[in-house]
Amino acid sequence: MSGIALVERRAPGPAAAALLAVRLAWRQLWSEKARLASAIAGVMFACVLVFMQLGFRAALFDSATALIGAMRGDLFLMHPLTTASFRPEPMPRVRAYQALALPEVERTVPIYLAQATWRNPENGSRRAIQLIGVDTDAGVLDFPGLAPILERLKRADTIAFDVRSRPEFGAVARLLEERGPFDVQVGNRDMQVVGLVEIGPSFGADGNIVLSDVNFRRVVKERLVSAIDLVAIRLRPGSDVAAVQQRLRAVLPPDVMVLTQAELNAHERAYWEEATPIGFIFSFGSLMGLVVGMVIVYQILFSDIAGHLKEYATLKAMGYSNFYLGQVVLGAALILAVAGFIPGFIVSALLYDVVGGATFLPLAMDVPRATTVFAMIFTMCAVAGLLAMRKLRDANPADMF
Amino acid sequence: MDAPVQLRDITFAYGEGELRKAVLRDVDLTVAPGEIVLLTGPSGSGKTTLLTLIGALRAMQDGSARVLGQELRGANEAARVRLRRSIGFIFQSHNLLGFLTARQNVAMALEMDARLSERQRLDRAAELLTQVGLADHLEKLPAQLSGGQRQRVSVARALAAEPGLVLADEPTAALDKASGHEVVMLLRNLAKSRGVPILLVTHDPRILDIADRVVAMEDGRIVDTSAEKHAAA
Ligand SMILES: Nc1ncnc2c1ncn2[C@@H]1O[C@H](COP(=O)(O)OP(=O)(O)OP(=O)(O)O)[C@@H](O)[C@H]1O
Ligand SMILES: [Mg+2]
Numbered sequence: 081m082s083g084i085a086l087v088e089r090r091a092p093g094p095a096a097a098a099l100l101a102v103r104l105a106w107r108q109l110w111s112e113k114a115r116l117a118s119a120i121a122g123v124m125f126a127c128v129l130v131f132m133q134l135g136f137r138a139a140l141f142d143s144a145t146a147l148i149g150a151m152r153g154d155l156f157l158m159h160p161l162t163t164a165s166f167r168p169e170p171m172p173r174v175r176a177y178q179a180l181a182l183p184e185v186e187r188t189v190p191i192y193l194a195q196a197t198w199r200n201p202e203n204g205s206r207r208a209i210q211l212i213g214v215d216t217d218a219g220v221l222d223f224p225g226l227a228p229i230l231e232r233l234k235r236a237d238t239i240a241f242d243v244r245s246r247p248e249f250g251a252v253a254r255l256l257e258e259r260g261p262f263d264v265q266v267g268n269r270d271m272q273v274v275g276l277v278e279i280g281p282s283f284g285a286d287g288n289i290v291l292s293d294v295n296f297r298r299v300v301k302e303r304l305v306s307a308i309d310l311v312a313i314r315l316r317p318g319s320d321v322a323a324v325q326q327r328l329r330a331v332l333p334p335d336v337m338v339l340t341q342a343e344l345n346a347h348e349r350a351y352w353e354e355a356t357p358i359g360f361i362f363s364f365g366s367l368m369g370l371v372v373g374m375v376i377v378y379q380i381l382f383s384d385i386a387g388h389l390k391e392y393a394t395l396k397a398m399g400y401s402n403f404y405l406g407q408v409v410l411g412a413a414l415i416l417a418v419a420g421f422i423p424g425f426i427v428s429a430l431l432y433d434v435v436g437g438a439t440f441l442p443l444a445m446d447v448p449r450a451t452t453v454f455a456m457i458f459t460m461c462a463v464a465g466l467l468a469m470r471k472l473r474d475a476n477p478a479d480m481f
Numbered sequence: 482m483d484a485p486v487q488l489r490d491i492t493f494a495y496g497e498g499e500l501r502k503a504v505l506r507d508v509d510l511t512v513a514p515g516e517i518v519l520l521t522g523p524s525g526s527g528k529t530t531l532l533t534l535i536g537a538l539r540a541m542q543d544g545s546a547r548v549l550g551q552e553l554r555g556a557n558e559a560a561r562v563r564l565r566r567s568i569g570f571i572f573q574s575h576n577l578l579g580f581l582t583a584r585q586n587v588a589m590a591l592e593m594d595a596r597l598s599e600r601q602r603l604d605r606a607a608e609l610l611t612q613v614g615l616a617d618h619l620e621k622l623p624a625q626l627s628g629g630q631r632q633r634v635s636v637a638r639a640l641a642a643e644p645g646l647v648l649a650d651e652p653t654a655a656l657d658k659a660s661g662h663e664v665v666m667l668l669r670n671l672a673k674s675r676g677v678p679i680l681l682v683t684h685d686p687r688i689l690d691i692a693d694r695v696v697a698m699e700d701g702r703i704v705d706t707s708a709e710k711h712a713a714a
Contacts, residue, residue: 092595100592111580394576397538398638399566399593401559477565478539480572481529481650481682 098407105411108384116419119380123420123457124427126373130366130453131428131445132435137362138449139441141349144282147212148348150222151191153312154321155328156344157336162309164351166210166284168193170307175336179311179328184319189218190308192296198287199265200250207248209266210285213296220312226290229275232261233292239264239271244280244440245287252276267299281440283352311336370456374464377416381409381468385475392475406469413465417458424457425450483550485646485678486512486535491544493530504530506701508544512646515676517669517691519683522698528682529650531698535680536568536648537561549645566593569639569677571649571668575631577623583610583634584619590641609637613667629660636668640677647672649681658687665691 092100109116148165157179161169176188192213197206214221216230229240238261241252255262256273263270266289279288297303315324321340328338339347353359385392392405429445436443493505504527512518520528533539535548537556546553551564569590577586587606591597597605607619613633623631632652639647649668653661665681669691672679681692689695697705 090595091593096595104589107585108578108580388578390574390576391578394570394572394578395589396562397536397565397570398590399562399564399568401562478533480538480570480576481532 097404098411101404101407102411102415105408106415108388108408109412109415115380115384119377119416120420120423122376122380123373123416123461124424126369126376126460127421127424127453127457128428128431129369129372130456131424131449132431133362133365133369134449134453135428135432135443135445136441137359139436139443140283140358140362141352142442143280144284144352145345145348146280146282147210147285147288149345150279151310151312151341151344152220152222153189153341154315154319155313155325156339156341157188157311157313157328157332158339158344158347159309159335160337163355164284164348165193165310166195166282168309170304170309171311171336173306173308175332176308176311178332179313181331182324182327184315184324185313186316187218187314189215189220189312189314190293191220191310191312192293192300192303193309194296194300194303195285196267196299197265198249198289200248201252201255201262201264202250205248207286209245209249209287209289211266211296211299212288212290213293213300214290216292218312220314221290223277223279223290225275225277229277232274233290233295235272235274237269237271237295237298238274238291239266239295240275240277240290241273242279242288242290243276244278246281246440249287267301269299271295271299280442283356283358366456370460373420373457374460377413377461377464378467380416381412381465382471384412385409385468385471389475390480392472393477393480396475397477397480402472405472405475409469409472410462410465413461413468414458417454417461420461421454421457425453483547484511484513485549486510486680487545487547488531488535489545491531491534491541491546493527493534493542495530504701505534508701508703510696510703512678512680515673515678517672517679517681517693519681519689519692519695520698521683521689521695522704524684526698527701528698532648532650532680532682535646536570537564566642567645569642569644569647571632571635571639571647571652573651573654575623575628575635577631577634577638579623582620582622583615583626583637586623586634587638587641590638594642605641606637609641610634612671613637627660629656629664632656632660632664633667636664636671639668640671640675643675644677647677647679647681649679651683651685652681653683653685653688661685662688 157175159169159171173190176190179185179188194211195208196211198209199206216233232238233240243253252273253276261272261274263272277290281287325338395405432443432445488508488510491505491508494501494503496502508531522528534541534546537553541554549567584603584606587609588602591602591605610619613636615630615633618626653665665688696703
């Protein structure tokens with residue numbers, strides 16, 4: 081061994097090397113601020129697009145299940161052919177009585193669902209509205225605003241109107257405040273609006289009305305008294321829900337499904353997610369955002385490498401490995417991910433407020449979604465980085481002399 | 482002490498089959514510890530190719546090359562990358578990273594050595610830049626320096642990591658006479674004071690005076706080894 085030749089070098093550990101690589105990436109990005117700004121804007125754009133798509137998607141699915149989600153019961157009976165609450169398949173009311181045979185079952189409450197025509201009290205235009213009929217004393221509906229007006233709903237021909245219904249139904253809340261209870265035409269009957277509840281529109285219904293089971297049958301005359309759409313079952317305290325569910329399945333004929341509250345929600349949601357293209361449309365929108373963002377990041381990284389091939393080759397000649405230079409490129413990608421996500425997150429949160437207010441959709445920023453979007457943006461940038469890294473092979477130190 | 486460079490029967494060809502073009506034939510060359518060897522010869526005689534083989538920038542074909550105690554015949558990529566860390570390279574153009582200051586550029590040569598802290602790296606870089614006369618230009622970007630100053634930064638970078646060997650290919654080609662001579666004198670003095678051997682390719686007859694020995698190549702062979710001893714600095 082020659083004396084001066086081999087000074088024993090100790091290569092930095094993986095973490096230290098990665099830090100140095102990321103610092104080099106940062107210095108390179110920072111040196112061209114206009115380019116950095118456009119790269120960040122690209123990532124931010126992708127970020128906002130994905131946030132909006134996922135936000136709309138979740139809001140639509142949430143509103144689709146708002147009605148079912150407000151039902152309170154330990155178990156529910158539903159016809160197996162009912163795909164979604166706005167289009168129920170009726171089942172015989174006797175099933176509700178049969179369920180009472182089990183000693184754990186304390187009470188069974190039939191629920192009636194149907195759509196009827198609502199006549200706008202302001203301009204007379206007609207529009208289909210969702211009716212929810214239930215024994216008002218049973219306590220199976222948990223809509224905000226319902227509890228104080230339950231007594232009024234027991235009177236003949238009274239209804240409670242969903243204030244979050246689409247505005248096309250008329251300014252019912254304002255009319256109610258100005259005139260007190262007033263008549264509107266529902267189906268072919270004049271019904272009196274006596275109060276307001278909050279449910280919200282969904283894919284299946286632009287607006288909702290809550291009324292007693294007796295009043296429901298007055299509006300929907302063609303309906304057989306013995307046909308019901310949903311049964312809420314309340315069990316005695318301390319009952320084993322899963323066990324009762326099993327026994328009900330055994331006892332009842334196959335024209336009913338026995339579902340827990342969570343299963344009922346999932347059933348409703350699955351219809352909108354799987355049986356309609358809505359889920360696909362938003363997933364596709366998110367994907368497009370990610371692809372556009374990836375192309376932008378790839379372009380920036382690629383031209384950074386292509387424009388500095390000599391410098392990269394020099395680093396290789398100095399003894400930097402391909403792996404290290406790969407880390408520099410990946411580091412740049414991840415810096416762009418973080419730097420684009422932060423403003424993207426802020427803009428999206430603001431847009432949620434603005435757009436949510438305009439569309440009546442419950443758009444809200446939450447931690448799981450922010451985490452998901454960050455993971456997507458991170459992956460997007462990492463993939464762009466990995467693709468751009470192939471260009472590093474063109475930096476050949478043997479061509480340097 | 483072993484010679485830092487020992488080449489035996491180096492034969493090298495570019496291309497395959499019909500296009501195969503022999504560039505080096507049976508080259509034997511030894512560089513002694515601390516020796517400054519200049520390699521000259523007509524264009525296309527294979528000087529650069531020889532330098533890339535010694536610098537482990539290219540895979541060997543035939544013959545044996547021991548560089549800094551490492552046999553390069555059959556050495557894999559990882560071994561060659563490791564060896565390069567012990568070699569200082571100076572290229573025809575400076576190849577400094579444009580977004581780093583002179584000092585950061587020199588410190589880049591030290592970042593592969595975990596024995597040094599960031600502070601030590603920057604101090605060491607400043608020290609070397611001072612030795613090449615750039616004490617007042619530490620924080621300047623390459624674009625703010627003249628050609629000669631940039632090449633002096635490359636000299637500082639090549640010597641920063643205590644290399645066992647410096648390889649340079651026409652380092653003065655892009656410089657005017659005065660600054661070219663100044664750069665090679667700096668290189669020579671720094672190398673001599675550290676006992677680092679240099680193998681330098683040049684066409685420039687004005688700088689032959691820095692050499693301990695001039696080796697001439699022609700058509701892939703070494704044709705003349707004249708010992709031109711100079712009084713060491
Ligand atoms: N990458 C390559 N592929 C194919 N042929 C090459 C390659 N590099 C060099 N050559 C050829 O090999 C021969 C030797 O080239 P080399 O660059 O080693 O010569 P040189 O002595 O450095 O010349 P110069 O003084 O002009 O720099 C030349 O004929 C050249 O055309
Ligand atoms: Mg050459």
